[in-house]
Amino acid sequence: MKLKNLFNLLKVLPLFLLIISCGGPNESDDPIIIPVAKVQATFNMSISPSDPNVMLFDNKTVGKGEFMSEWDFGQGNGFVEDLPGIEEIRFDTDGTFTVTLKVTNEAGFTEDSKTVVVNNGTGGICPNGNCTSNSSSALKDATTTFFVGNITRASRINAGGKHTEVLKSDFSSITSEYEMKMNVMYPSQGNYDFSAADVIVNFGFDNAINVHGHALIWHNATPDWVKDFAGSDSEFEAMVKDYITTTVTRYKGKIGSWDVVNEAIEDGSGNPLRNSIFKQKMGDDYIKKCFQWARDADPNVLLFYNDYNMASSPGKRAAMFKIVDSLGDLIDGVGTQMHINYNFPSKSNIQAVADGTVSRGLKLHFAELDVRANPDNDQTSLTAERADEQKAKFKEVVQIYNSIPLDNKYALTVWGLKDNETWLIDFWGHIDWPLMYDDNFNKKKAYDGFLEGLQ
Ligand code: G3I
Secondary structure: OOHHHHHHHHHHHHHHHHHHHHHOOOOOOOOOOOOOOOOOOOEEEEEOOOOOOEEEEEEOOOOOOOOEEEEEOOOOOOEEEOOOOOEEEEOOOOEEEEEEEEEEEOOEEEEEEEEEEEEHHHOEEOHHHOOOOOOOOOHHHHOOOOEEEEEEOHHHHHHOHHHHHHHHHHOOEEEEOOOOOHHHHOOEOOEOOOHHHHHHHHHHHHOOOEEEEEEEEEHHHOOHHHHOOOOOHHHHHHHHHHHHHHHHHHOOOOOOEEEEEEOOEOOOOOOOEOOOHHHHHHOOOHHHHHHHHHHHHOOOOEEEEEEOOOOOOHHHHHHHHHHHHHOHHHOOEEEEOOEEEOOEOOHHHHHHHHHHHHHOOOEEEEEEEEEEOOOOOOOOOOOHHHHHHHHHHHHHHHHHHHOOOHHHEEEEEEOOOEHHHOHHHHHHOOOOOOOOEOOOOOEOHHHHHHHHHOO
16 A cells, blocks of 8 residues: 555544444443543733733633643742732843743643743833833933943944944944054054054044044053063153054044043052053153143044042042143043942042032043942842842933033943943953843843933
8 A cells, every 4th residue: 555545544544433433333321421621721911010020920721620720930939829810920030931821630731831031121021022121212312412422342343233233323422442552553663553443433433423532551551562661761752652643643533532541540548650661661740741742643632531430539539630630731631430330439429520520621521331230249130129229320420420511521431332241240250230231232221220310
């Protein structure tokens, strides 16, 4: 028999058997018992209108006879009996949870499963698993009196996609995360490499996005050949002058500002200048010399001094303002990095940096804002509560910045687009969510906090 005919016979065999069993002579008068069918489990779910972290589950199973319903809400508690009415279940931590309804009768059981996605950064349980902030307005459209900035890299610009899409949609300024520093632009004596910097500057210029140059002189991004400079101090100074003049001249008219010197002040008490190779070879007035060379190269570019812990360390803040005062009209602005925590430093200390800068008639750049949500490494995910606290800190920082006089405004730059790109994870060695977008470029509550700070 051909395989095809055998297959056709097998298809009708059960019906044939059923007819025999029903139509043939019945050896007894017992009623024919048709086996009970399984009951199909089915449920609906909806986010509580009163709490974005509560899901409502409604058992919609319909079936004949007795059956039992059980739930597994995907939070590690296994199956629990279905209670009468709507089940209200909290989902407080970020993640993806599989919820299963199991319905059992004498014929066996069936299941219905649905997925609950939680992202507290974008407001809690995500409608239909789509985690996006409610904010439709772009940051840069709402930020009309100063640049709102973020960082970038040549590789990310060249790759395009969401990185450049978000930069163009939400930001009016960009800073090179690392490729406009001396160790990248001047890798060996007499050998400049502006290839990456050109990509970044040209992207900004082509898309009418301001470019903030960061940073001409920084002890942490000084090439080894400079640290090990074999020539005389005067030859060293001539080399630094040539580097600053060449670099600032190259981007004249294409970028808005430079961090001429970054992090020149020691941490700790007394806050003297760091004993960098620049201080050793050029003397304590190396900072003024660098500002002068940058000014000579481009009279129109804004020149900043940039440093960290300006808000959290009054001593360092005082040392910074002493340097600023010594530069006279060579300096246009102060960059305070703003690598802060959700709960530190205080509003008054952040305000003190703004007040000191404004009182000197200088521009203020909140230059590298990120807000650690897990500074004590006691969180495994961004909870709703911590996301709200982080949002409040973003709002506070933006309110302080937005309240300074127009003439003192320049830019508020966030140091990273999405959480999993932050430098903080490598630096501190543990997870954190310090930025305004989650790992999938969804806007978090922190993004809403920025917008609310502008109101
Ligand atoms: O992308 C290259 C990769 O191709 C290469 O294989 C690898 C090994 O050399 O290096 C990678 O580049 C690294 C880059 O980060 C991207 O990960 C650089 O080596 C590394 O030096 C660079 O670190 C940057 C650091 O400044 C030093 O420039 C961080 O991204 C950047 O977030 C950090 O930012 C600083 C600010 O400039 C100043 N304020 C503090 C802030 C945090 O340290």
